[in-house]
Structures are given as structure tokens and as C-alpha cells.
Amino acid sequence: xxxxxxxxxxxxxxxxxxxxxxxxxxxxxxxxxxxxxxxxxxxxxxxxxxxxxxxxxxxxxxxxxxxxxxxxxxxxxx
Numbered sequence: 001x002x003x004x005x006x007x008x009x010x011x012x013x014x015x016x017x018x019x020x021x022x023x024x025x026x027x028x029x030x031x032x033x034x035x036x037x038x039x040x041x042x043x044x045x046x047x048x049x050x051x052x053x054x055x056x057x058x059x060x061x062x063x064x065x066x067x068x069x070x071x072x073x074x075x076x077x078x
Contacts, residue, residue, distance in 0.1 A: 013039070017057055021047035 001009075016039060019026050023042045026034075031041055045057045 013037070017045070018047070021045050021057055 016026050020040060020042050025042055034041055044059060046060045048056050048058060
């Protein structure tokens with residue numbers, strides 16, 4: 001791949017990451033497309049700007065729904 005094509009591909013991926021970090025699904029792409037490109041889904045990354053102006057993307061933990069516990073204590077109160 002030539003340098004110009006490689007740079008264009010990297011810029012396209014950067015634009016996709018910007019959209020995904022905003023929580024938007026890129027137009028014309030599905031979840032499967034993003035996974036095939038090894039990109040995260042919306043809600044999995046966030047954009048951070050450092051004090052020196054550096055922009056970075058970091059994975060964020062997804063909130064998981066916890067199931068209610070089925071444990072019931074049968075012992076009498078003492």
C-alpha cells in the first residue's frame with residue numbers, strides 16, 4: 001500500500017473513532033462491520049484530551065446489569 005493510501009485509511013479510521021467515541025454509530029456500517037475492522041462499538045470507548053493537547057481514546061467499562069440474588073437466609077434473627 002502506498003503512503004498516501006495508508007494515510008487516507010488511518011484518517012478514515014480516526015474519523016470513525018471520533019464518531020464512535022461520541023456514542024454514534026457510523027452511517028452505513030453495522031456492528032459486524034466495526035468488529036471486522038477491529039474497532040469498538042459505541043459506548044466502549046471515550047475520547048480524552050490531555051492538558052498538552054494530545055487526544056487519546058480509551059476503553060471504558062460497560063455497565064453490566066447484575067441479577068438479583070436468589071439467596072435467602074432462613075436462620076432466625078438473634
